[in-house]
Amino acid sequence: MRYRHAVSASATSQKAMVKVRQSWQTRWGFLRQLRFEPELEAAYLSHSQQGLRYQSLIACLLGAGIWFLFVCVDSYRLQLFQHPGEFPLALLQLIFVRVLVQACLLMCVLACVWPVFKYRQSVMVVGVIYLLALGSITAIHCYQRLQLQHESSVLILVVMAMFLPLGLRFTASLGLALSFVLTVFLFGLLVVAEEFEGPMLQLSLLLLMSTAVAAVGAYLLEYSNRQQFLLRRELEWQADHDPLTGLHNRRLFSHHLEACIGQARRDGRSLALVLMDVDHFKLYNDSYGHQAGDQALKALAELLKDLAARPLDLAARVGGEEMALIFFDVEAGQAQALCERLVRGVRALGIPHTSSPTASCMTVSAGCAMLGDERSEDALYQRADKLLYQVKHSGRNGSLLGLPPQATQAGPGLGVAA
Incomplete structure (x- = not known):
């Protein structure tokens, strides 16, 4: 009964569970505003924010460069240096906006390379984009008052920039764009003169349509990114795990053992390596079939995971x-x-094994080697392997502990080898 319960608890392989989880997460994320469950969402955000500081710096430099280009063009068009002191109020406002935004953008560039701001990069990106947006709409209004030729559709580029992959969630980018459209609408309704109200309201409608187009593209892009993230996690899992049992595979085991040996030597800690082999497993497969053997291995794997x-x-x-x-x-x-x-745990599973000469249920043999003066993981592995075969040759269904040469200590019911 215990064996049946253990097998039913792990009947679906870990690989299949990953695929089911991936499919469910994708559908759930699609229906719930591109959000995974909290644990997976945190992993996705951590992954997507890698390199965000570099992206933020690029955004700030690009914004500062484009804005400086507009400053230079305005200086040339308005001949600011040829008629000093003869500036109307609208022109003074335009100059003030240009200089203020340029100074803020340069401060953002400095902040991106200043370590104290490394956890505020998303806030920095939002600030830069919205600063450009407000500066642009104010500059356009100044152009209108000065009766200068201008191109209001440049604000569409600002809306597009809000959906660039700069570390913002889709919902944050959408909220930022909609708030900007609302700002333009209110600006045209409450601030500008009556003769400029119509063009400004038309501009807000154009920006709203541009936001819809950009949002669809950004949504599909993030949806694709989340699918790729899930696929990458599945591939990483498959590269490090055994597909049948869900345990780590030999490749990861070797890397982890090497790392743990190095860590133990540096910190002066102990380390134990246990090799376990199922007693008479070939006879079990011959008697019960390979499918039953797979189910038994899954049940044993759950026990090992608990240990x-x-x-x-x-x-x-x-x-x-x-x-x-x-x-x-x-x-x-x-x-x-x-x-x-x-x-004891393997015996307690009660997996029937009537063809075993050792016991009527499935049993295991284990060799445990404590880390000594071995120079490599291969030496420790060979010592644990020898201990395992000593147990198998002495009757199986037991374990043997191998201590470093300086000490041996036996416990009740367990062999100890030096």
Whole structure:
């Protein structure tokens, strides 16, 4: 009964669960304003904000450069340096807006390279874009009062810029664009003179239509980015995990073992490597079929995951029926207790194995090697492998702990080798 419960709990492979989760997350994100569940959403935002500081700097430099170009064009068109002191009020307002916005943009550029602002990049992007937008609409109004030729449709470019991939969520970009359109509408309704009210309201309508077009493109882009994010996570998972059991695979196991050995030596911590092999697994497959063997491995994998629950611990499938456990910062007594739990836990699953000469249920053999003076992970692995085969040759259904040469200590019911 216990075995049936364990198998039913892990009947769907981890690979299939990832695909189901990906499909569900995509549909859920599509229907719920491009949002994943909180944990996955946080991972997506962290991923999408990589390099945001560089993007913010580019946005600020581009905005400052374009604005400075308009300043130069205005200086040439209005001949500011040829008629000093003869400026009407509208021209003074235009000069003030140009200089103020240019100074703010340069401050934003400095802020992007100043480390204290590294967590405020999205705020910086919003500020730069909205500053350009307000400056542009004010400058256009000044042009109208000065009866100078101007191109109001340049504001469409500002709306488009609000949907560029600069670290803002789609909803934030949409809200920013709509608030700008509302600002233009209110500006034309409440601020400008009556003769300019009509063109300004027409401009706000044009900007609203431009926002709709840009929003559709930005929505589809973010939807595609989220799909790629889920696909990348699935591929990363497949590269590091065994598709049958959901345990880590041999490749990741080797990398993690090497890293843990280095960490243990630097910090003066202990390390235990456990190699586990299912007793008479070939006979089990011959008697019950390979599908039943797969279900049994899944049940064992769930047990190993429970044992390797700490951050630096790891459970892996390193062969057909051979699995491994890495326990970081455990003493010999703790490693011994964990091995006992492993052997007892497998027996407690009650997986029937009538063809086994060892017991009527499935059992395992385990060899546990404590880290000594080994120079590489291969040496530690070979020592754990030898301990495993000593257990198999001495009757199976047990474990053997191998201590470093300087000490040996035995516990009840568990062999210890030096």
